Amino acid sequence: MQSLIEWYKLNTGIRVHDNVIIKESFDGSVSAGFGLYLNRGELFDTIDRNKDTQIVLLRIPKHNTFNINTLLEILKDRNQYDSIEDFENTNKIISNLFKKFTTFLSGNNLMNIFLSETTIIIFYFSIFSWMIKQNMFIPEQFKYYLMKVLQVTKIDSKYNYKLPILRDIYKQYPFMDTVEKHIEAYETFFYDNEIKIDEDTLLQLYFAITSRVLEIPEALANVNTKDDELKDTEDYVVSSTLVPILDFVNHSNQYTNAYFDIDRKTDDVLLVFDIEKYQSLPIKYTLTTGEYIEVYISYSKVEEVNHFLNVYGFLPKPNTGSDTKTFQSYTLSFDRDYLTKVPMSISNEDEDVNIRDFYKWFEISPAISLVNINGEWKISRDVQLLQVLLPFISKESNSFYWEYDKHYAKLLAYLNSLVEGLEEELGHVKFLYELYESHIRSRIQNPENDRVGVPQLAWILHKVEYQTESEDSKKSSDDSGKYSEDSEGDLEDSKKHLTYPLICRPSLETVMEYVYDKVKYDATPACFLSYLKDFCSSRLNILKEKSKLSIKTGNKIETGRIAIEERILQNLTDQLLAIINGEAPSQSLFCTNYDTPSRFPYLSKETKVLDCLSLNDINDDIDKNSVEDIDNLFKNEDMDYFSQYIHFFIDVSRGNIPYLEVEPN
Structure with a gap:
């Protein structure tokens, strides 16, 4: 591999430090491919002589990189x-x-x-x-x-x-x-x-x-652009780039001793060895590096287990301690079949609610982040987790609960025709109803889709207010919308309750504004942890069976991959059981202040696509109405909660949303 360095030095503008070589890298006694190394003795001679704190190991001109x-x-x-x-x-x-x-x-x-x-x-x-x-x-x-x-x-x-x-x-x-x-x-x-x-x-x-x-970062001022403002900015963009020789440098957050950057004046890519960083590393590392020091950079501050295994084919050793900047995480994605087959009794009538459908309507990817802290996997208390918790709200443990309305397709058709001014055309409304019904059914029934793809009109959020009899007696019997002496719904200790729609059919953004604190601090997490424990147990059983099969086939990659998840889930399950058995507080399983992903990728399997709903020939008048005029259609007591979806229906009516699906013929 040293011949590769020599070729680049002779045939390109790439400059390489004289003490740099490429040789085989080892993780213990196992080969980990090739890595970039520095001659240790000559390095310290340079440090002592020049009092350097940083050494440029590589300088790669932009025209020798590939993006x-x-x-x-x-x-x-x-x-x-x-x-x-x-x-x-x-x-x-x-x-x-x-x-x-x-x-x-x-x-x-x-x-x-x-x-x-x-x-x-x-x-x-x-x-x-x-x-x-x-x-x-x-x-x-x-x-x-x-x-x-x-x-x-x-x-x-x-x-x-x-x-x-x-x-x-x-x-x-x-x-x-x-x-x-x-x-x-x-x-x-x-x-x-x-x-x-x-x-x-x-x-x-x-x-x-x-x-x-x-x-690789690149100054916007050096990007080809006709925008004069961008030419004067100090901001950067990043480009996915192949960088010869630099791409031999291996990753380690534990032993990072170098970093890559760009020379702002030339746009050259630089690999810089940080001497102070190297000298601050554990003595165990610096004493065992031998004649050559392997150069390490950080590919990512967050070592997501699945990403590293899928992209790089290895899993780094996790950092010890609770560093919130560099840590190992695991994206635990729920098996979609499990979400469908094992519902949760959380609705207003205590019926089983299909959590899979709930996540689809709100476009929530059913996944959470786990963080490795001192060898134990904790749940990251982030926005993604709070969204995953939403269907676990119930009136038994919260002041909010959900109601499922099966007439969503009728509402979609009516609102669509209302925006077009065609709500009296029953044939057109029926056409829209059948279109939406078919599209939604195909999305709901397709296990490989995580989104319904139309405004969330199926789930109604209710609020529960509790009052004691003494408080209620002070209320006027004809006070509209309030609890009266004749109301039903007595609770224990003579408490009575009133429920009403808080935000009918809210979007994800809207509902999070109303229930953020309730989801975060009330009993909802406890309901979720019980469900999570059952899921982990089911998942572990599946992994054990699959592990037996992979051992029989002799596929070490499959066996090793399964073993990693087994260890993570077993650790998580042990902690969940301790909480459920009262041996540990529920808060011990959560962690905060870790920069985990705010959203996770969806599963997406496209089926037949409609051609912009074919409505352009019947909506000639839509452009005559401004958004404000159409908005006024919804400004009344019964309709104002639909106003958040107006732009969707306007776009559909103008033929700007071509992705509504129907079942394949």
Whole structure:
């Protein structure tokens, strides 16, 4: 691998510190691929001589890095080619293929779920790989990086997404499904355009690029833009970028001794060794590094278990202590089948409520973050958790509860026609009703969708007020909306209660404003913890059975992956049992001030798409009404709680929302 450094020093503008080498990295006695190292003896000679606190190990010019902008810049640089003919042919081929690719994605409704900076880079290098096999010309730095780095990067997990056991037990996580969609899209496009790239090569490039790409900052002032204000700003953007040599540096939050940055004047990418940081590391580490010191950077302050296993193929050792800046987390996503089959009795009539449907209507991803603190996994008390807690509100333990209204499709149809001024046209209202009913039914019944995709009109939030008889006797018997002597609903200790809609059919944002404190501090978490304990027990049983199968097949990757989740869930279950048995307070399971994700990815499986509802020919008058005029339609006592959804219906009526679904024929 040292020859790689020498090639870049001779053939590019990359500058490498003389004491830097690339060699095999070890985690204990197990090879962890390659890493970047410093000669320890010569390093300290330099420190003593120059009194340096930071040493620049790498300086990589922007035009020697690969992102969606620099790839095009290099392709269009005639100095990269042996002849004008090579320049014109290469650019013509790649330009035409990329145009076809974007057309292919758009025509198959794949733009939103597919296109990103990383997937574009994968596309380019896949084309480069094919062109090399066809003896076509590509710039040398593309060819060298492709053949000497990407194609030889060790990827043990590139077939994981195909392993049946892992696909079955992790179907509630979007990663494997996303990989499958990406690979399928690439393969379909390449096949249709007679570009022969075998599956192993495609997977190798996909995972090698995904694991090596870095988020590199770039000053907005240096970004190609016509906006004069941006040219003068000191703000930054980040780009997904492949950076030769720097991408050999391994990750560690425990032993971080370097960082990467950019030179604002030149946009060069720098790798800087921080001597003070190195000297502050535990003595155990500094004494056992031997002749060479491995250089470590931090890929992420938060080491999310699933992300590291899926993208990098390894799991770092967790930090000890309770550092709120660098920590290990685990996204626990609920099995969607479990949410459907094991409901919770929380409604106003104590009927079983389908929590899966609740989360779909409010577009809440059913997942929570766990944080490793001193070896124990705690639940992060964040906004995502509070949203997951919402369906566990019940009148037995709170002053709020939910009511499910099955007539949501009628309301949607009526409101839609009202905005159009067609509420008297019964045929049109019926058409809208059938359309919404079909769309919602397909979304509710589809286990691979996490969202209904229309305004939340199914769930009504009620408030419960309690009054004693002595308090009630002071009230006027004809006081509208208040409890009277003749009201029913006596409670224990002569308490009486009154319920009324607080916010009818609220959006997620609206309901959080009203119940934030109640969800956070009342008995709701206790209801959730009981449900969570049952889920963990069920999940552990599934994992144990799947582990037995993976052991029989001899697949160490499957077995190891399952074992990691088993350890996490067993630790969580032990803590839950201690709380339920009164051996520990419930607050001991929660932690705060950890920067965990505020939202998690949804599962999304598209079905047949309607063409903008085909309403454009009957809504000619919609543009004559301003938003304010339409808003006034809802400004009365019975309708004002629908005003939060007005813009949705206006957009639908104007043909701006093309994603309503119907059941496949």
